[in-house]
Amino acid sequence: MASIEMRNIVKQYGDGFPAVNDVSLDIADGEFMILVGPSGCGKSTLLRMVVGLEDITSGDMVIGDKRVNDLAPRDRNLSMVFQNYALYPHMTVFENIAFPLRLSKTPDDQVRRRVTEAADVLELQEHLDRKPANLSGGQRQRVAMGRAIVRQAEAFLFDEPLSNLDAKLRGQMRTEISRLQRRLGITTVYVTHDQTEAMTLGDRVCVLRKGKIQQVASPRELYEQPVNLFVAGFIGSPPMNFLPATVEGRRLETPFGAMELDDRRAAAVSGRDLLLVGIRPEYFEDASIVDEAKRPHGTTFRARVDVTEWLGDQQYAYIPYDAPEEVQNQLRELSRELDSEALRTQAIVSIDSTSRIREGREAEFWMDSRKAHVFDPSTGENLTRDAEAGAELTRLAEEDRQEQVEEARSRGESISGGDRRGAEVA
Amino acid sequence: MRYLFRPPATDATGLLALPWHQPLEEWDDEHLLDVPQRGISRHVVRFVAVEGRVYALKEIAEPLARHEYALLAQFEAEGLPAVSVLGICVDRPGDQQAILVTRYLEYSMSYRWLFSGPQGERSAEQLLDTMVVLLVRLHLAGIFWGDCSLSNTLFRLDAGTFAAYLVDAETVERYPSLTRGQRAYDVDLARERVGAELLDLQYGGLLPPGIDPLEVAEGLPRRYESLWEEVIREEVFRTDEQRYRVAERLQRLNELGFDVGEVELITAEDGTRLRVDTRVAEPGHNRRELFRLTGLEVQERQAQRLLNDVRAFRAYLEQKTGRPVPESTAGHQWLAEVYQPVVDAIPPELAGRLAPAEVFHEVLEHRWFLSERAGRDVGTTKAARSYFVTELPKTPQELTTPSVIAGRK
Numbered sequence: 001m002a003s004i005e006m007r008n009i010v011k012q013y014g015d016g017f018p019a020v021n022d023v024s025l026d027i028a029d030g031e032f033m034i035l036v037g038p039s040g041c042g043k044s045t046l047l048r049m050v051v052g053l054e055d056i057t058s059g060d061m062v063i064g065d066k067r068v069n070d071l072a073p074r075d076r077n078l079s080m081v082f083q084n085y086a087l088y089p090h091m092t093v094f095e096n097i098a099f100p101l102r103l104s105k106t107p108d109d110q111v112r113r114r115v116t117e118a119a120d121v122l123e124l125q126e127h128l129d130r131k132p133a134n135l136s137g138g139q140r141q142r143v144a145m146g147r148a149i150v151r152q153a154e155a156f157l158f159d160e161p162l163s164n165l166d167a168k169l170r171g172q173m174r175t176e177i178s179r180l181q182r183r184l185g186i187t188t189v190y191v192t193h194d195q196t197e198a199m200t201l202g203d204r205v206c207v208l209r210k211g212k213i214q215q216v217a218s219p220r221e222l223y224e225q226p227v228n229l230f231v232a233g234f235i236g237s238p239p240m241n242f243l244p245a246t247v248e249g250r251r252l253e254t255p256f257g258a259m260e261l262d263d264r265r266a267a268a269v270s271g272r273d274l275l276l277v278g279i280r281p282e283y284f285e286d287a288s289i290v291d292e293a294k295r296p297h298g299t300t301f302r303a304r305v306d307v308t309e310w311l312g313d314q315q316y317a318y319i320p321y322d323a324p325e326e327v328q329n330q331l332r333e334l335s336r337e338l339d340s341e342a343l344r345t346q347a348i349v350s351i352d353s354t355s356r357i358r359e360g361r362e363a364e365f366w367m368d369s370r371k372a373h374v375f376d377p378s379t380g381e382n383l384t385r386d387a388e389a390g391a392e393l394t395r396l397a398e399e400d401r402q403e404q405v406e407e408a409r410s411r412g413e414s415i416s417g418g419d420r421r422g423a424e425v426a
Numbered sequence: 427m428r429y430l431f432r433p434p435a436t437d438a439t440g441l442l443a444l445p446w447h448q449p450l451e452e453w454d455d456e457h458l459l460d461v462p463q464r465g466i467s468r469h470v471v472r473f474v475a476v477e478g479r480v481y482a483l484k485e486i487a488e489p490l491a492r493h494e495y496a497l498l499a500q501f502e503a504e505g506l507p508a509v510s511v512l513g514i515c516v517d518r519p520g521d522q523q524a525i526l527v528t529r530y531l532e533y534s535m536s537y538r539w540l541f542s543g544p545q546g547e548r549s550a551e552q553l554l555d556t557m558v559v560l561l562v563r564l565h566l567a568g569i570f571w572g573d574c575s576l577s578n579t580l581f582r583l584d585a586g587t588f589a590a591y592l593v594d595a596e597t598v599e600r601y602p603s604l605t606r607g608q609r610a611y612d613v614d615l616a617r618e619r620v621g622a623e624l625l626d627l628q629y630g631g632l633l634p635p636g637i638d639p640l641e642v643a644e645g646l647p648r649r650y651e652s653l654w655e656e657v658i659r660e661e662v663f664r665t666d667e668q669r670y671r672v673a674e675r676l677q678r679l680n681e682l683g684f685d686v687g688e689v690e691l692i693t694a695e696d697g698t699r700l701r702v703d704t705r706v707a708e709p710g711h712n713r714r715e716l717f718r719l720t721g722l723e724v725q726e727r728q729a730q731r732l733l734n735d736v737r738a739f740r741a742y743l744e745q746k747t748g749r750p751v752p753e754s755t756a757g758h759q760w761l762a763e764v765y766q767p768v769v770d771a772i773p774p775e776l777a778g779r780l781a782p783a784e785v786f787h788e789v790l791e792h793r794w795f796l797s798e799r800a801g802r803d804v805g806t807t808k809a810a811r812s813y814f815v816t817e818l819p820k821t822p823q824e825l826t827t828p829s830v831i832a833g834r835k
Contacts, residue, residue, distance in 0.1 A: 014602075052607040053570075073611040086466055086577065088622055090630030103621045103643060164487040166521075 001187050002064035002154040003029045004050060009059035011045050011211075019045045021211035023059075030185045030405055032178075034202035036192055037234070038339050042211040047159055047191045052076050063154055079153035081161065085144035087132040094119075094128040097146035111150075118149040121183050138172050145180060155187040162197065174200060185405040193339075195235055199223070203401050204394065207231050209337070217390060218397035224371070225390030229380035232278050232373065233334050238316065241347040244327040245277045245374070252277055252374070255321035256347070257301040259369040265384040269374050272383070276327065276375040281316065283371055284349035286357050287364035298368040306346060308359050315353045319365070320346040330377050431513035432499055438512055440476040441527065446515050449522060450485045461530075461828050466577045466623070467594075473530065475832030480530035481512060488516050490596050491524035497595045498528065505707030506567060507560060508592040509580070531591055532827045533583070533781040537576035537623065539824065542632035550637050552588055553581060554620075558649045559683050560590040561616060562657060567706035570608045572597030575619030583780065585727035585787045589683075589708075609654075617646045657684060661700045668698050675700060685709040719757030720765070724783035731787045736760045768810045776814065778830025779821040789813050 004027040011020040020042040027033045035043040048054040049061060052073035061068050068076050088096055094115055095102075101111045119125045122142045127135065132143065148156060158177070162170045178201050181188050192198055198205045199219040207214045207222065207230075215227040219235075226232035232240045243254040250266040251258050254277055261269070269275060287300045307318040323331070323345045331345060349365065357363040374384045427446055431438040444457055450470045459473040459480060470485045486494070491514045498511035512527040540549050557579055564571055571578075571592070578594040601608070621643030627633040657679065663671045668691070676686055679702065688703040712729035716722055719736060722729075740756035768789055769782045780788070793809030 051611070053605065053611055054607065055605050073607050074614050086468060086575065086619070086622070088626035088629075089466065090626045090632075092629075095625070095629065099622045099625055100618065102625065103618060103640060105640065164490055166523075 001029055001185070003027060003031075004033075004155060004187060004189065005060075005062040006046075006050075007060040007062065009046070009049065009061065010057045011042070011049060011054060012057040018211050020049070023208075023211075023213055025206055025213065025216060027187060027189060029187055031401070032181050032188045032190065032201060032203045034190050034192060034198040034205040035208060036195060036198040036205055037208035037214075038193060038337060040210070041208040043191045043193075043208050044159060045211075046208070047157060047189060050076075050189060051078060051080065051157060077151075077154050078157055079148040079151050079155070080157050080159065081145060081148045085140075085147070087135075087140060087143060089131060089133060091132075092129050093124060093132055093135070093143060096132055096143050097124075097150055100147055100151055114150040114152070115146070118146045121149065121180065122146055137169050138176065141169075141173055142176065145176075149184065153186075155189060156181070158188070158190040160192055161190075162192075163194075177201065182404050183408045185408060195237065199235065203397060205235075207234060218394040220397060221390040221393040224393060225385050225387070226278075226373070226382055227385060228382055229276065229278070229330075229334060229375045229377075230337070232375070232382065233340070234338055236280060238281050238348040238350075239338075239340065240278045240280050241349070242327075242331060242375070243277045243279070243321065243347065244323045244377075245275045247272055247275060247374075252372075255323070256303060256319075256365070256367060257299055259299050259367065259372065261369070261372075261374075261384075264386070265374065268383045272376070274324065274326065274377055275383075276330070276377045278373045278375055278382075279347075279367065280371070281348050281350040283368040284347075284351065285366045285368075286351040286355035287366040289352050289355060290366040294368070295366065297370050298366050300364055300366050302362055302364050304362045305357055305359055308357060310353065313353055315351050315355055317349050317351055317357055317363075317365075318346050319349060327377055427515060427519070428517045429513060429515050430495070432511065438527075441474070441481065441512075444474060444476075446525065447519050450483060450525065459828050459832055466626075473828060475828065478829055478833055480532070480828040480832060482509075482528045482530050484526045484528075485523045486526060486596065488524040491516065491526045494526055494595045494598075497598050497600065500600070501569075501592070501595070504567065505710065506569075506592070507563065507590065507708055508595065528593075530828055531580050531582065531593075532829055533784070534580040534591065534827075535582070535825065536580060538627065538632070540581060541624065541627055541637065542634075549588075550642060553590075554642060554646060554649060556581060556588040556590040557616075557620075558646065558653055560592065561612065561650060562653050563684070563706055563708075564592065565604055565609050565612070565654070566657070566704060568601045568603045570599045570601065570604055571612050572599060572615070573619075574612055574616035576623045577619075582725065583784050584725040585731045585784070586791070587727060589725060589727075613647050613650050616650075617643050620646055653682065656682065657704045662697050663700070665693060665698045672700060675702065679704060680709070683709065685711075719754060720761045722761070722765070722783065724781070728781075728783040728787055731790065732765070732783060735764065735786075735790060739764055764806060768806060771810055771814065772818070773814055776818050776821075778826040779818065779823065780825070781827075785813075785818070788817065792817060 006023055006025045009020055009023045010018060012018050023046060035046055037043050045054055049056050052068070052071060056069050063076060063078070091099070097118060098111050098115045101114065119128055122145060124139065124142055124146065127139065132140065135143065162173055165173060174197060190201060202219060204216055204218055205222055206216045209230050215222060215231050222231060222235045226235060229242070233242070243256060245252045245254045247269050250261050252261060252275070303319045303321070305317045306320050309316040328345055335344065351357060373382050375382055429442065445453060450472050453472060457474050459475045461473045467484070472483050474481050474483060495511055495514045498508055501508040502510055509531050510529040512529055514524050514526050516524040518524070537553060540553055557576070560579065561571070561574055573594060573596065578592065580591045580593050581588045582591065621639050624633060624637065624639030624642055628639055633639070661671065661675065672689065672691070676689070679686055685705040685707065686702050687705040690701040690703070692699040692701070709726055712733055713724065713726050716724065716729040716733050722732070724732065736757055739760045740751055740753060743751045743756055743759070765786060768786055772785060789806065789810045792813040793804060793806055796804045796809055796812060
């Protein structure tokens with residue numbers, strides 16, 4: 001296992017277009033890093049440069065302490081997991097996992113040890129002597145992971161591995177990958193365009209846009225302290241609502257009435273003209289059922305509801321609002337870039353599932369102003385981001401990760417302990 | 427449901443009556459054709475015969491189906507050796523995956539049969555070489571296969587040699603040109619897949635004892651590198667050697683199964699530098715020529731063989747009549763008097779084991795063999811009769827192409 005370090009990586013194609021533009025990213029040994037962004041953001045190109053499929057125009061790619069820019073893919077000792085795995089019908093599950101070792105003429109006792117260890121982690125022990133024909137979809141995928149494990153690669157790489165699976169298997173595999181990564185404690189780079197995968201899998205998530213890093217942080221930090229409009233709009237589903245606003249002292253005037261800012265945020269936005277306020281759907285509520293203790297932290301407003309969406313355990317209301325043309329254009333541009341239908345000039349607000357608010361009628365809502373962020377509409381910058389609070393969230397996530405890896409190691413589940421590598425050298 | 431078909435697709439209309447709304451796995455046997463000796467697939471694949479033609483149906487996620495459909499169509503237009511795609515069916519009820527329809531590659535053989543067959547040992551080398559030619563051809567065209575394996579390759583006999591075809595383009599990525607890393611990755615993947623596929627045959631007791639899967643797999647990158655080098659290398663030689671060296675290089679490339687699009691010669695003080703632009707399409711001048719003269723569609727080496735026979739036949743006509751015979755006349759007459767009688771004489775129970783042109787090629791071989799033994803030319807008719815009794819029955823029945831089996835039902 002190894003860390004992966006990218007220093008000022010640039011990928012420029014023949015036409016001069018920079019697909020990846022000055023990316024520097026440190027992935028710690030054992031970390032699960034997600035590269036996420038809409039299509040064309042450069043995430044796959046970046047991964048392909050890690051693997052060695054794509055030449056690096058400039059910058060350094062360092063795996064462990066070795067610069068690998070000029071190394072052939074094979075010599076980088078990385079494992080692309082489940083890429084087009086095949087199961088071989090005449091071989092047992094054991095041999096289906098073992099064959100990469102057979103091909104490299106690994107001695108039998110080592111093959112046996114590594115395959116047994118991998119099967120323990122993957123809970124495939126009972127199936128080792130069987131033929132793969134009767135394995136379930138999930139078990140098949142685990143055999144593919146087993147192959148990656150026995151290779152003892154420096155890192156696991158995934159390129160949108162779940163995009164072509166059906167919804168059920170996708171959910172299952174997400175859990176499986178996450179569990180496996182924790183137990184193995186292996187450095188992992190995972191490319192996806194799906195923000196749900198990014199949020200649920202990653203220790204840290206690197207959000208890319210047009211070849212540039214926007215923000216690298218824990219999922220929590222991205223959600224609570226996004227660095228700009230792009231990250232704020234990309235992370236979260238349904239997405240953050242962006243309302244036009246003008247500022248006067250501590251008061252922000254929005255289409256849903258005025259809201260008060262605290263001192264820190266008021267200072268950050270003072271003297272500005274037109275602004276965008278970002279409020280996530282869950283910071284709204286049906287005013288008639290909002291908790292009395294919470295009520296003073298927000299403001300209420302009346303608005304006509306266009307559509308409601310009742311999902312059993314949750315409910316959403318869609319509330320159109322007016323916005324100056326400048327803001328409309330900005331939002332349209334953003335939603336095009338995010339491949340999203342949702343970011344139009346209507347707010348999506350989460351209301352209690354028992355709420356009786358109806359479509360087509362006017363209703364009273366409550367809006368929590370404590371967690372609102374304020375963005376500069378022209379640059380997209382988050383003016384009210386609390387960097388310290390954000391860093392704290394990422395630090396806590398890192399602590400959790402360390403703890404989980406330690407726990408797995410102490411339970412003896414991990415197969416990445418020092419003594420295996422010792423044996424390897426001997 | 428939605429069907430997308432590529433014209434000409436008159437043959438597609440017969441397919442519309444199939445039960446597309448059902449999962450492929452649940453289709454009735456009456457629609458399906460059992461095709462033995464297939465490779466390994468991650469997906470559900472079934473074969474159907476409609477109006478004498480055979481199609482392969484594969485159930486895969488819609489984005490993959492669309493991707494593969496578009497690529498295979500591109501490959502066909504460019505003359506790359508790949509299966510021919512007919513269309514896709516999407517928006518199937520109940521969120522089912524899409525189905526990709528390709529035309530069955532008639533008279534093709536899978537590695538499973540070729541390696542485990544009676545001549546497994548002999549063909550291992552040949553197959554690997556053929557596969558490497560395919561990979562080099564694809565790489566020259568900027569195609570990253572991402573899943574090069576024996577299972578994803580089909581082989582066809584072409585006048586006694588093999589030709590390889592790409593069957594599965596699901597993982598293919600197309601670029602203007604490939605990087606060294608992409609090629610190395612593809613070759614490495616191929617090495618691993620081939621090794622595993624042969625190991626699998628070995629575990630199944632299907633591999634002749636003389637073949638070592640590890641050794642065969644290990645040899646693949648080497649074969650690839652030397653062919654790649656041969657195909658793209660620039661040569662420098664003395665200017666006075668120029669004529670002979672250029673001809674030699676072109677002939678060598680032709681022998682390897684490549685055509686040359688353009689030759690560039692740069693003279694400098696140290697000699698002449700030769701750069702050749704190797705074409706990615708299969709060579710096809712013999713094939714086109716034969717088609718023009720006779721309307722027969724066969725493979726390149728078969729065409730070369732048949733054209734030689736047409737030419738010999740024309741010379742014979744001219745000698746007999748004492749005046750020139752136009753080549754088109756000779757072509758038509760050869761078809762009616764020489765080729766067709768041989769093909770029509772194939773005993774029905776042996777039909778479909780080899781492509782008609784391959785049978786004709788073998789009959790010519792057999793004629794040469796008999797004639798040499800007899801010390802005189804025995805003639806094609808007699809050679810054919812003998813061949814059908816002594817040689818053709820040796821070709822295993824499993825090789826019978828599905829459309830012929832379907833036609834017998």
